[in-house]
Amino acid sequence: MKLFNEEGHITDEGFEALVKENLDEMGRLEVSEHLDFCDQCVARYSELLTADIMLEAPAEIVPVVVGKIRQRNRNIFLNRFMKVSVAAGLAIVIWVGGFYRIGILKPLGEHPGKAASAARSVSDTLWNWSSGLDKLLSGFSSFLNTPPTEDTGDHDTKQ
């Protein structure tokens, strides 16, 4: 059987063998390699895959896929949440520490006005950070419903 024609595309005979599950392992490997880059043969194969020859999967695919997607989104969210929390915590520590270092915050007896103002600023920052966190948490459900646009690095194809 000739699996590929002179132009290097899959023959009718080759497609028939594929659909009728008569191809040996090497033939299937060659076909899958070819389908990976050939639009023309993917289109032909797509036409051959009609409803009457579709196979039923032995177990339900949808719940597993949806579950894995949700788990993945949860992991991404938690990673981002952790990063934001750590960054915010560090920012507060550095910021407050910086005030002491450059001498804005002094013991109350020396500069009560400045100390009170700095304390208010710290308090405002903490409040803002807390509000931001609330928004982040409230956006969690909408985040779960939005597919990420970035690639997370797993191996993939030219989709």
Next chain:
Amino acid sequence: MNNQEFEAIVRQYEKLVFTVCYQLVHDYGEAQNLTQETFLSAYRHVDSCQKGEYKPWLIRIASNKAKDFLKSAYHRKVDTVEDWEALPMQPGGSAEQEIMTREGARLVMEAVLELEEPYHKVAKLYFLEERSVDEIAEILGRPRKTVETQVYRARQKLQKMLMERGISV
């Protein structure tokens, strides 16, 4: 696209993707795993597919997943990874040179020309015209990795053909 829309796509195409995977790997359990991997991969790249083009797009992802599986299965059976990586991939390597300088330049050429697709053009360009893998990939419009694989298999086929004709390789 939100999760509900994607779920609808999974429902609509699960049989299609499973069929492609099964027709390529001939194993129900593995086809099911590959089907799940296909949809997870599709989810990550769903924005790169135009609406209404899901069928060929999913077929391509599924065949890519099947290809990776078959490739690893093939390597496990046929040879070790070390063998695969140790083979010289540039024309004019010692194996080729030895063959060419010994008795069979004409026979080697005949054998190359006798190879069938998908190895014929690749072998002709690589062994006879001494083109690089990158050049061949560009000329034939095939991925570099696929060309490397095809050169490797073409070499194996040539070795077998030449040995059958009494030429020691």
